[in-house]
Amino acid sequence: MKTANTIKEVRETVKEWRKQGLSIGFVPTMGYLHEGHMSLIERAAKENDKVVVSVFVNPTQFGPNEDLDNYPRSLERDTEICEKSGANLVFFPEASEMYFEDKSTSVSVSGLTTLLCGAKRPGHFDGVCLVVSKFFNIVTPDRAYFGEKDAQQLAVIKRFVRDLNFDIEIVGCPIVRECDGLAKSSRNAYLSKEERKSALILSQSLNKAKEALSKGETSANKIKDIIINSLSTEPLAKMDYVEVVDSLSLSPVENINAPILVAIAVYIGKTRLIDNFTY
Amino acid sequence: MKTANTIKEVRETVKEWRKQGLSIGFVPTMGYLHEGHMSLIERAAKENDKVVVSVFVNPTQFGPNEDLDNYPRSLERDTEICEKSGANLVFFPEASEMYFEDKSTSVSVSGLTTLLCGAKRPGHFDGVCLVVSKFFNIVTPDRAYFGEKDAQQLAVIKRFVRDLNFDIEIVGCPIVRECDGLAKSSRNAYLSKEERKSALILSQSLNKAKEALSKGETSANKIKDIIINSLSTEPLAKMDYVEVVDSLSLSPVENINAPILVAIAVYIGKTRLIDNFTY
Numbered sequence: 268m269k270t271a272n273t274i275k276e277v278r279e280t281v282k283e284w285r286k287q288g289l290s291i292g293f294v295p296t297m298g299y300l301h302e303g304h305m306s307l308i309e310r311a312a313k314e315n316d317k318v319v320v321s322v323f324v325n326p327t328q329f330g331p332n333e334d335l336d337n338y339p340r341s342l343e344r345d346t347e348i349c350e351k352s353g354a355n356l357v358f359f360p361e362a363s364e365m366y367f368e369d370k371s372t373s374v375s376v377s378g379l380t381t382l383l384c385g386a387k388r389p390g391h392f393d394g395v396c397l398v399v400s401k402f403f404n405i406v407t408p409d410r411a412y413f414g415e416k417d418a419q420q421l422a423v424i425k426r427f428v429r430d431l432n433f434d435i436e437i438v439g440c441p442i443v444r445e446c447d448g449l450a451k452s453s454r455n456a457y458l459s460k461e462e463r464k465s466a467l468i469l470s471q472s473l474n475k476a477k478e479a480l481s482k483g484e485t486s487a488n489k490i491k492d493i494i495i496n497s498l499s500t501e502p503l504a505k506m507d508y509v510e511v512v513d514s515l516s517l518s519p520v521e522n523i524n525a526p527i528l529v530a531i532a533v534y535i536g537k538t539r540l541i542d543n544f545t546y
Numbered sequence: 547m548k549t550a551n552t553i554k555e556v557r558e559t560v561k562e563w564r565k566q567g568l569s570i571g572f573v574p575t576m577g578y579l580h581e582g583h584m585s586l587i588e589r590a591a592k593e594n595d596k597v598v599v600s601v602f603v604n605p606t607q608f609g610p611n612e613d614l615d616n617y618p619r620s621l622e623r624d625t626e627i628c629e630k631s632g633a634n635l636v637f638f639p640e641a642s643e644m645y646f647e648d649k650s651t652s653v654s655v656s657g658l659t660t661l662l663c664g665a666k667r668p669g670h671f672d673g674v675c676l677v678v679s680k681f682f683n684i685v686t687p688d689r690a691y692f693g694e695k696d697a698q699q700l701a702v703i704k705r706f707v708r709d710l711n712f713d714i715e716i717v718g719c720p721i722v723r724e725c726d727g728l729a730k731s732s733r734n735a736y737l738s739k740e741e742r743k744s745a746l747i748l749s750q751s752l753n754k755a756k757e758a759l760s761k762g763e764t765s766a767n768k769i770k771d772i773i774i775n776s777l778s779t780e781p782l783a784k785m786d787y788v789e790v791v792d793s794l795s796l797s798p799v800e801n802i803n804a805p806i807l808v809a810i811a812v813y814i815g816k817t818r819l820i821d822n823f824t825y
Contacts, residue, residue: 286567288565367709369795371655371656373652373654375652375654376651377650401709401710404711404712404713407713426650426651430646431653434683
């Protein structure tokens with residue numbers, strides 16, 4: 268497995284592969300890799316001749332009061348995990364390699380970004396669209412792999428790829444969970460032992476909603492109430508949002524008669540966690 | 547020479563060329579081709595194995611009161627000119643092929659777009675950035691050719707190509723003029739005989755400014771005054787803007803001590819014409 272710090276190195280490697288007619292899968296990450304990322308890399312390795320992983324804590328997708336500086340980092344461990352999972356090239360750029368000081372271009376998706384995390388993290392998805400567009404132009408993959416845990420991110424990326432005619436297949440991959448149900452996340456590293464236990468309330472509340480849906484519940488408000496009531500039983504949990512939206516347009520739903528996304532964001536202490544399912 | 551109406555056809559042709567290891571030049575146009583476009587296509591043919599020309603009157607770069615519906619069109623003649631100039635593929639998409647009804651992605655360049663045409667045509671450069679990004683992802687050229695007549699457009703495209711890491715060389719090509727000095731433009735077709743004569747005032751006023759610069763004038767205001775005074779001698783001409791800006795940042799200049807762009811926009815009757823030079 269190769270590693271690269273510069274755009275030039277990545278381009279050279281990718282062009283060599285292209286000359287040989289090889290297909291390329293791409294997994295963009297912010298590092299501190301866990302089994303969720305591993306599942307993306309492994310799938311990319313199955314479906315492509317070569318796999319590129321980027322590890323970049325992207326400053327443009329963090330708000331001024333968010334956890335950019337404290338975001339967990341672990342380059343050596345990340346490199347090992349990439350190699351073990353089947354990556355052929357890991358790209359670790361510095362911020363100065365990715366952004367000019369006088370950068371002045373933005374890539375924005377409207378509509379899809381007004382609700383859910385978009386409402387709570389202004390500018391977040393602009394930062395995601397910008398960095399992912401850049402990586403797509405640097406890596407020029409055939410397929411790119413994203414976790415369904417970041418459901419809104421996945422929908423936003425699919426939308427700009429369609430609108431800007433990127434010739435890249437966007438592959439969404441299922442949420443990977445701990446044995447007890449907590450969705451894997453790099454931010455789980457922030458949780459104290461007690462908070463780790465409380466964090467179970469996210470998946471538990473979603474399971475209750477799923478059960479109600481399977482029994483025929485069609486009112487989005489009732490589904491939300493089930494989740495909100497469940498969350499309120501956990502003293503360390505503070506709801507950020509609970510939403511039931513159309514799975515494609517991400518617009519709010521009242522009566523459930525088409526595919527939906529049920530998505531929640533919850534503070535456990537100071538750590539903001541998200542979880543979701545589609546139905 | 548091939549013609550194509552669909553993105554799929556273009557991708558298939560380009561992929562075939564790529565397999566053969568051929569380089570690709572690209573000339574995006576709004577059609578009604580003239581010698582200015584021909585010079586771009588000919589240069590692209592010299593510098594690349596294959597040349598793609600797009601002919602698309604892009605609705606997203608026209609304002610609500612601009613000349614979208616009346617913009618001159620001439621598909622048959624354009625096809626002939628492309629073939630004669632050395633194009634290998636001409637792409638004539640319908641608007642419905644290029645844009646989804648629920649399109650929701652924007653590509654914007656800030657800073658460079660606040661002055662000059664950007665100030666007079668709000669949203670214009672967003673439309674340009676969007677359509678050019680799309681064409682770049684469809685055609686995936688090695689080099690793309692743009693006229694220096696649209697100096698701000700060229701600067702904006704260079705900027706977003708840099709910021710989004712498109713692996714495409716942007717080549718600016720000199721303004722092509724009529725024998726009497728009028729810059730070639732599809733919009734010249736709007737001019738009556740009398741207006742055609744009046745339109746000469748654009749290049750004439752710029753020549754006066756050039757002369758003053760070559761004699762050592764370093765005050766941007768004096769250069770502007772020379773142009774404004776010259777334009778005012780022509781009764782059919784109505785100044786839209788006269789600007790002296792830094793040639794890279796397009797920000798206003800007071801004392802001329804680095805490369806500048808002198809750019810003007812002038813209404814001749816109802817027709818808005820632009821011209822410029824760098825110094």
